[in-house]
Amino acid sequence: MDGLVIEHLNKTLGNRLVVDDLSLRVAPGDLVCLLGPSGCGKTTTLRMIGGFLQSDSGTITINGVDVTTLPPERRPTAMVFQNYALWPHMTVFKNIAYGLRLRKLGRAVVEERVAAMLALVNLTEKRDRHPAELSGGEQQRVALARALVLEPDLLLLDEPLSNLDAKLRVGVREEIREIQQRLQIATVFVTHDQDEALTISDRIAVMSGGRIEQYDDADGLYRLPQTAFVAGFIGAMSTVAGRVVDAGLLLGTSPVPVACAALGEMPGIERGVEWSVGIRPEDVRVDTGGSPTATVLKEVPHGHFKELLLRLDGDDATVIRAYVGTEHPPTGRVALSLARALLYRDGHLVHEVAPLRPAVTALAAP
Ligand SMILES: Nc1ncnc2c1ncn2[C@@H]1O[C@H](COP(=O)(O)OP(=O)(O)O)[C@@H](O)[C@H]1O
Ligand SMILES: [Mg+2]
Structure with missing residues (x-):
């Protein structure tokens, strides 16, 4: 070789x-x-x-x-x-x-x-x-x-x-x-x-x-x-405990589900079990219309985009990060949804929840 x-x-x-x-x-x-x-x-x-x-x-x-x-x-x-x-x-x-x-x-x-x-x-x-x-x-x-x-x-x-x-x-x-x-x-x-x-x-x-x-x-x-360590080490990632329900993901202690359309394409994902959910800031959609589910705690300017630190209703511990355009209003109440999320169990990636992609199931540890 x-x-x-x-x-x-x-x-x-x-x-x-x-x-x-x-x-x-x-x-x-x-x-x-x-x-x-x-x-x-x-x-x-x-x-x-x-x-x-x-x-x-x-x-x-x-x-x-x-x-x-x-x-x-x-x-x-x-x-x-x-x-x-x-x-x-x-x-x-x-x-x-x-x-x-x-x-x-x-x-x-x-x-x-x-x-x-x-x-x-x-x-x-x-x-x-x-x-x-x-x-x-x-x-x-x-x-x-x-x-x-x-x-x-x-x-x-x-x-x-x-x-x-x-x-x-x-x-x-x-x-x-x-x-x-x-x-x-x-x-x-x-x-x-x-x-x-x-x-x-x-x-x-x-x-x-x-x-x-x-x-x-x-x-x-x-x-x-593939592992929780890599998820935390490479790039920005919000990591929060969560469960899959009909309307989306229940994150942290929040009683309000966060919508994630791609879950609809993945009926096989186990309900009622706890996942460690990894969310990239660019995969969080922040909507100022609709019925709000979160509050903007802080905004951090990055030049050509802004980072929002968000707190879900009913959860005082978790901060979720989102990248939005510079035109986004700085504070207030917003509705969140997720374009994509990664589900980990025991420190290993089990599902990529993403639109129009096959489920990534039971990925082997390295
Ligand atoms: N000669 C040595 N005796 C005891 N421990 C050592 C010695 N050299 C390195 N270590 C320990 O081994 C670990 C790995 O060191 P190292 O390979 O230099 O790490 P890195 O290059 O990733 O920073 C460290 O915890 C370091 O303290
Ligand atoms: Mg070294």
Whole structure:
């Protein structure tokens, strides 16, 4: 099997299971993000792929070669560390050339390959500078060039943009993605930033507590988060206990059903049981006419749209978020209905309630 194949990887650090039976496949040429909150085991996983940390059990193969017990220099991988780890006393050129010189390549070959890398990351003019004379974004590109010049089969990046300011981060992530696609190099990119992950990845492994919660593309993660954790982690989602009745969904302690037309197309959904209902703000319809069922607590401007924080009649605890146009009146009584809702039980997605789509039933856990 080509690409990266990880099977049943485990790692205990201190006395905590930090990586828990993790399996993952990265196809050749794909960029995969490991995405999750701080402490969920992303760096530990990446270090095991790169050979900087030995796993307790499980296997790692790269393009069919079992590398599980090989040291970093014998793996076809190159790593960009979070702090770049550039040599401060060496010029840009020497930093990039370092790994090639260790491999005892001839001077002319080194010169040619480093020059090509400098051109690739747009740093030809800076070849004789030292890292301290470069901006954060330029240092990041040197670190990237230093990894890529080794022509690895698999590029490993640990939060490569975390030291850059927000505006620069967006530009550099686009550059990284462009270079990665141009070279068609399989890449594992660690980040805790969902926006970063959703914009640059072919696929994303959402991690929590050392496990992969869901492995999917950006659209799949957003539309159909398979677990309650992913639902809460990716994008905005109101989550509230609810039951299905003839007129719609009874949410929280509210006695007034919220209409959801798509339920009519899904007669098979169990009545009388409690679901955890996930509602995306863009799926909430807010109507100022009709008979009101909720009150607008607050409105938050987002420029080209507004977010409303809503409280259902008879429920003082739950806040439901809705996105509406800027023309919507700021306060008052409104009627809610739902274009779409996700029903979870025991932390797993069971039904997508959506118009003109088949029921998504009994989805398997990842
Ligand atoms: N050397 C270590 N000894 C004990 N615990 C560690 C060690 N390194 C990391 N950990 C713990 O392992 C967990 C996962 O760490 P890490 O992989 O760095 O997470 P992430 O990169 O997702 O933020 C954290 O709770 C961290 O405190
Ligand atoms: Mg980390």
